[in-house]
Amino acid sequence: xxxxxxxxxxxxxxxxxxxxxxxxxxxxxxxxxxxxxxxxxxxxxxxxxxxxxxxxxxxxxxxxxxxxxxxxxxxxxxxxxxxxxxxxxxxxxxxxxxxxxxxxxxxxxxxxxxxxxxxxxxxxxxxxxxxxxxxxxxxxxxxxxxxxxxxxxxxxxxxxxxxxxxxxxxxxxxxxxxxxxxxxxxxxxxxxxxxxxxxxxxxxxxxxxxxxxxxxxxxxxxxxxxxxxxxxxxxxxxxxxxxxxxxxxxxxxxxxxxxxxxxxxxxxxxxxxxxxxx
Amino acid sequence: xxxxxxxxxxxxxxxxxxxxxxxxxxxxxxxxxxxxxxxxxxxxxxxxxxxxxxxxxxxxxxxxxxxxxxxxxxxxxxxxxxxxxxxxxxxxxxxxxxxxxxxxxxxxxxxxxxxxxxxxxxxxxxxxxxxxxxxxxxxxxxxxxxxxxxxxxxxxxxxxxxxxxxxxxxxxxxxxxxxxxxxxxxxxxxxxxxxxxxxxxxxxxxxxxxxxxxxxxxxxxxxxxxxxxxxxxxxxxxxxxxxxxxxxxxxxxxxxxxxxxxxxxxxxxxxxxxxxxxxxxxxxxxxxxxxxxxxxxxxxxxxxxxxxxxxxxxxxxxxxxxxxxxxxxxxxxxxxxxxxxxxxxxxxxxxxxxxxxxxxxxxxxxxxxxxxxxxxxxxxxxxxxxxxxxxxxxxxxxxxxxxxxxxxxxxxxxxxxxxxxxxxxxxxxxxxxxxxxxxxxxxxxxxxxxxxxxxxxxxxxxxxxxxxxxxxxxxxxxxxxxxxxxxxxxxxxxxxxxxxxxxxxxxxxxxxxxxxxxxxxxxxxxxxxxxxxx
Numbered sequence: 001x002x003x004x005x006x007x008x009x010x011x012x013x014x015x016x017x018x019x020x021x022x023x024x025x026x027x028x029x030x031x032x033x034x035x036x037x038x039x040x041x042x043x044x045x046x047x048x049x050x051x052x053x054x055x056x057x058x059x060x061x062x063x064x065x066x067x068x069x070x071x072x073x074x075x076x077x078x079x080x081x082x083x084x085x086x087x088x089x090x091x092x093x094x095x096x097x098x099x100x101x102x103x104x105x106x107x108x109x110x111x112x113x114x115x116x117x118x119x120x121x122x123x124x125x126x127x128x129x130x131x132x133x134x135x136x137x138x139x140x141x142x143x144x145x146x147x148x149x150x151x152x153x154x155x156x157x158x159x160x161x162x163x164x165x166x167x168x169x170x171x172x173x174x175x176x177x178x179x180x181x182x183x184x185x186x187x188x189x190x191x192x193x194x195x196x197x198x199x200x201x202x203x204x205x206x207x208x209x210x211x212x213x214x215x216x217x218x219x220x221x222x223x224x225x226x227x228x229x230x231x232x233x234x235x236x237x238x239x240x241x242x243x244x245x246x247x248x249x250x251x252x253x254x255x256x257x258x259x260x261x262x263x264x265x266x267x268x269x270x271x272x273x274x275x276x277x278x
Numbered sequence: 279x280x281x282x283x284x285x286x287x288x289x290x291x292x293x294x295x296x297x298x299x300x301x302x303x304x305x306x307x308x309x310x311x312x313x314x315x316x317x318x319x320x321x322x323x324x325x326x327x328x329x330x331x332x333x334x335x336x337x338x339x340x341x342x343x344x345x346x347x348x349x350x351x352x353x354x355x356x357x358x359x360x361x362x363x364x365x366x367x368x369x370x371x372x373x374x375x376x377x378x379x380x381x382x383x384x385x386x387x388x389x390x391x392x393x394x395x396x397x398x399x400x401x402x403x404x405x406x407x408x409x410x411x412x413x414x415x416x417x418x419x420x421x422x423x424x425x426x427x428x429x430x431x432x433x434x435x436x437x438x439x440x441x442x443x444x445x446x447x448x449x450x451x452x453x454x455x456x457x458x459x460x461x462x463x464x465x466x467x468x469x470x471x472x473x474x475x476x477x478x479x480x481x482x483x484x485x486x487x488x489x490x491x492x493x494x495x496x497x498x499x500x501x502x503x504x505x506x507x508x509x510x511x512x513x514x515x516x517x518x519x520x521x522x523x524x525x526x527x528x529x530x531x532x533x534x535x536x537x538x539x540x541x542x543x544x545x546x547x548x549x550x551x552x553x554x555x556x557x558x559x560x561x562x563x564x565x566x567x568x569x570x571x572x573x574x575x576x577x578x579x580x581x582x583x584x585x586x587x588x589x590x591x592x593x594x595x596x597x598x599x600x601x602x603x604x605x606x607x608x609x610x611x612x613x614x615x616x617x618x619x620x621x622x623x624x625x626x627x628x629x630x631x632x633x634x635x636x637x638x639x640x641x642x643x644x645x646x647x648x649x650x651x652x653x654x655x656x657x658x659x660x661x662x663x664x665x666x667x668x669x670x671x672x673x674x675x676x677x678x679x680x681x682x683x684x685x686x687x688x689x690x691x692x693x694x695x696x697x698x699x700x701x702x703x704x705x706x707x708x709x710x711x712x713x714x715x716x717x718x719x720x721x722x723x724x725x726x727x728x729x730x731x732x733x734x735x736x737x738x739x740x741x742x743x744x745x746x747x748x749x750x751x752x753x754x755x756x757x758x759x760x761x762x763x764x765x766x767x768x769x770x771x772x773x774x775x776x777x778x779x780x781x782x783x784x785x786x787x788x789x790x791x792x793x794x795x796x797x798x799x800x801x802x803x804x805x806x807x808x809x810x811x812x
Contacts, residue, residue, distance in 0.1 A: 167638035168646050168654075171706070174603055174636050175658045176628045189648045 013265025019258025027074035036064035038071050039223045047241045056247055068225040069251050075226050080206030082141045084199055087148020095156030100179035114150035122147040130218040137220040144209045148202050155198050159191040193267050200263030204256040211252055227252050281306045281479050282447055287339035296322050297503045309473055309480045311494030315725040319503040320483045324449045328366055329356040361388050365440030369452035371432035375424040381435045382420025388442040407438040430461035447479040458590035463796040487530050488798035499523050515804040532730035533759045534737035539582035540762050545713050545746050546579040551611030553597055571597040573770035584747040586761035588754055594770040595750050599718050603636055632661045635707035639719035641699035645691040651702055652687035658710045676705040697728035716748045733760055754797050758782050766790045
């Protein structure tokens with residue numbers, strides 16, 4: 001059992017890295033080069049199956065699917081990445097601060113505001129925000145990012161609280177270090193592994209959320225392609241040309257799978273207890 | 279025929295030899311002691327008998343229970359033996375019970391699993407067993423949850439579970455190590471009584487020679503997975519034929535050679551220190567009760583002096599140490615360090631902190647696992663305005679002063695043993711040359727032989743650097759060995775204070791007397807004979 005897990009560990013990391021790396025590479029390449037212009041319509045060659053000319057075929061108005069996937073991935077990754085950054089950037093300091101002042105008014109205020117955000121179903125609020133402020137990439141980021149804040153605040157507070165009980169933090173206090181310095185020097189490195197795992201999970205959830213918002217037309221707007229809208233645009237044609245929905249669907253699945261595998265692998269790597277076994 | 283007979287038992291885990299050629303037997307109704315330090319294989323021997331060896335281990339040899347080889351039994355039949363013929367209790371009564379089940383249900387479960395009774399009957403018998411171990415066995419007693427009980431009471435519940443089916447042998451793995459001395463004495467009495475009344479054999483695993491001397495008839499000494507010596511308690515204690523046995527005995531009664539360095543000038547003065555915690559509300563509108571953890575405590579620690587603070591768990595000694603260290607803001611009282619009055623309202627200033635350092639109990643939780651020793655030991659330099667130019671040299675010297683290698687500074691804490699880690703903790707406390715070091719249960723988690731070397735080190739450092747120690751411990755024998763004066767604490771108050779020798783030999787307060795009474799000691803007639811010490 002233990003031996004099997006040890007052998008599987010690099011595998012999940014490598015598979016995750018490979019999948020995530022592939023999509024990140026696709027997204028990066030799309031900045032410089034796409035096989036065709038994603039806004040170019042070619043109605044004469046619409047709904048083609050994959051061929052040498054169009055590697056993944058064309059959609060119902062003749063746009064190249066590979067080009068759309070590349071740019072769509074870029075959009076998804078960018079939205080999810082910024083949303084996670086917003087969540088970590090605000091949630092982590094809030095969580096660490098709350099933990100260092102455990103039981104204070106500040107702790108209460110931070111945690112109860114988190115509860116407030118948690119009390120609403122995230123996608124409904126995301127729809128509300130994009131509906132009120134208008135559908136755009138920025139508002140999608142805002143909507144997804146807000147829900148990442150309490151996730152990271154609560155996680156880092158909980159992990160930090162258990163560390164605050166340990167003697168080396170007491171010792172750091174007797175060495176005259178303040179709560180902020182202790183948080184950065186002693187707590188952050190020791191909760192990094194849980195944070196990284198949560199980041200990859202939130203990242204994949206962000207990609208799913210972005211796809212969902214785009215699917216109902218509240219994400220990035222045309223002509224910028226998005227994986228979610230590719231699904232929506234072609235859903236009536238599934239019987240005629242299944243590859244039109246299969247390909248973007250598979251792309252979403254593989255990105256999310258890759259991120260989850262990466263998270264697992266990274267957690268195992270950063271956990272010193274597991275590292276010692278190897 | 280013996281009740282339990284270990285015949286050349288060897289255990290390997292992943293190619294590492296854990297036990298080699300273990301050979302001893304236990305007679306019906308006998309109390310057998312198994313003594314050794316951590317890692318000697320005592321627990322593994324017990325687990326082998328219970329058929330609970332960790333996965334990946336392989337055992338050879340035989341463990342005969344009434345002539346039947348337990349190692350050869352398939353798991354379903356072994357399960358029948360557990361509880362019915364073999365009972366076991368563990369060191370940590372805090373984690374041995376299921377927190378969401380009543381204790382009655384947990385004791386009854388053993389009976390039900392073995393199909394000896396209906397649920398109702400099982401509860402009845404559980405009540406009976408709880409009464410047997412000195413707990414109320416009525417309906418209210420059965421309905422209590424583990425968190426409502428003290429450590430000693432929980433250990434009693436564990437014993438009740440283990441003896442529910444009247445096993446022929448009870449294996450007790452360090453049953454009193456996590457308990458206070460007075461509770462320990464009660465639990466040991468209970469175990470002895472049970473063995474006598476029920477004709478049950480007891481295999482008592484412990485690191486404490488005095489406990490064995492009080493309890494056992496025969497004893498085996500384990501070292502590095504092998505039994506180095508066994509025989510009657512008298513034989514083993516008086517003759518001490520094996521070199522390791524002699525080392526173990528010497529270490530357990532070790533007293534470091536100390537020179538009195540105490541001066542008349544007080545360096546740390548505490549006056550009327552009090553601190554209370556709010557208790558949990560009985561109900562939302564109930565009155566807020568306060569627990570006076572530290573209640574009007576005053577004392578003075580002199581330069582170069584070693585002052586002991588003893589007391590049982592919950593007496594407030596940890597709170598006191600936190601208040602002195604400025605880790606918690608005190609509610610009232612005066613604290614004066616090196617003639618400087620420390621303000622209660624402000625955090626302790628860095629200059630004062632420089633004079634006051636600490637060594638904690640837990641060698642595992644004392645260090646950030648992601649920092650190397652060099653960084654760990656250098657942490658107190660934060661108290662200086664800037665790190666000295668030669669800080670690396672100073673870290674090297676501090677490590678050498680506590681008996682470690684200078685090159686150890688590039689290692690991580692998990693690469694060290696418990697004793698070495700405690701040396702690192704001492705080096706860290708020493709590096710800015712404080713005047714006072716608070717030693718909060720600093721040697722409590724260590725084995726006797728390692729404890730002896732650490733006590734020696736502390737005595738040497740005190741002599742060399744003129745340190746004053748506030749030595750907090752629950753262990754009276756350690757306090758006796760290392761301190762000049764001692765304070766006895768109970769329920770937040772200092773009940774007795776005086777020269778260590780005087781207090782130990784002639785305690786005045788009834789609580790101190792009871793405490794000293796409860797400490798297990800090796801009786802005079804079990805001391806080594808002169809000819810054995812050649």
